[in-house]
Structure formats: C-alpha cells, structure tokens
Amino acid sequence: MSDKGIMEQAADYISETAEAVGDYLGATSAQAEHKAKEEGHKAERKGDTAEAKDSNASITDRVSAAGSAVVDGAKEVKEGGQKKGEEQKAENAKNKVLGN
Numbered sequence: 001m002s003d004k005g006i007m008e009q010a011a012d013y014i015s016e017t018a019e020a021v022g023d024y025l026g027a028t029s030a031q032a033e034h035k036a037k038e039e040g041h042k043a044e045r046k047g048d049t050a051e052a053k054d055s056n057a058s059i060t061d062r063v064s065a066a067g068s069a070v071v072d073g074a075k076e077v078k079e080g081g082q083k084k085g086e087e088q089k090a091e092n093a094k095n096k097v098l099g100n
Helices: 006-053 059-098
Strands: none
Touching: 006 059
16 A cells, blocks of 8 residues: 555646657657658658759759759768658557556
C-alpha cells in the first residue's frame, strides 16, 4: 500500500496525464513541421532534377542543378527521419495517456 493519500495519487495521475498530453501535442506539432519541410525539399529536388535533365540548359546550370538536387534530396531524407522520430514520440505519449 502506498503512503500517499488518495488526493496525492489523483494529483500525480492528473499531472502525469497532462504532461503526456503536452508531449503528444508537441510531438504532433513537430511532426507536421518536419512533414512540411520534407515536402518543400521534395518539390525543390524535383525542380532541380528537371533542370539538370534539360538539354537546352548550359552544362554549368545542369551540373549546378544536379548538385542542388542531391542536397535537397539529403535534406528531404533528414526531415523524413525527424518526422518518423516525432511520430514515435507522439505514439509513446498517446500510449502513456491511454495507459497502454
């Protein structure tokens, strides 16, 4: 049996639940931010790739666009990984709130 009274136990439960809800909301917000950045880098990468394939562009422009496409691809992958991490944080916080 716990030395804590019922009121203390209830206060602890409410505090832990509120913290888990805050963690969940923070993680889902960060997840959305990373998704938006990932999509932005994806769009830039596709534009750069199209420019790199344009036979009417100068070789300098094509090489530069290819380099930019690689950089944007790396940023896209990075943001995707961070988004996955935030998804996991959100799932863990949800499970904590639900008592799973």
